[in-house]
Amino acid sequence: MDFISTYIASLNYPWFTWVSSLIANDFLYVFFIIILFLLSVKYMKKWRELTITILISLILFTSLKYIVKEPRPCAQLNAKLSCPSSYSFPSGHSSIINAFLFPSLYDSSAFIVAPLSLIIMFSRVYIGVHTFYDVAGGFIVAFISFLLSSFLVKRFWPKEIERKIVSLLPKFIRPIH
Incomplete structure (x- = not known):
């Protein structure tokens, strides 16, 4: 086991364990x-890239979990919560929150998303369900997904399709830029 994961998982802060348990709750995480x-x-300028980045990240991290089949490090890291039955690498939580991070770097929402990303990635190692490499893998999956989505939007996203999609959205979530 790597030193970073072992050290982070050895920390014990009851308030952060509680926060991490909320993040680990799949229902609350999906709602969030x-x-x-x-x-x-x-509000985000790169909302198209965000949407495609999330979809690509979901496909990539799910596929990689079943290709790599890395078991969870719960026993070695003395997990603070029950151990999920799914594979460990890459971290899905890390992939999804970082799918938000990269498009947010183009506007002021990065000041909100970047700290959330760090907290979520740290919490996954802290509670002992992922290693540092798992969350770093999720970060890389999101980055590759963002690069691919940026290419796809520039190459294949005509303005008339965008207008049609936006017109289908309820007014309260239509982009304002």
């Missing part, structure tokens, strides 16, 4: 991601 997505579509 949906809210963040709706806000991002409305």
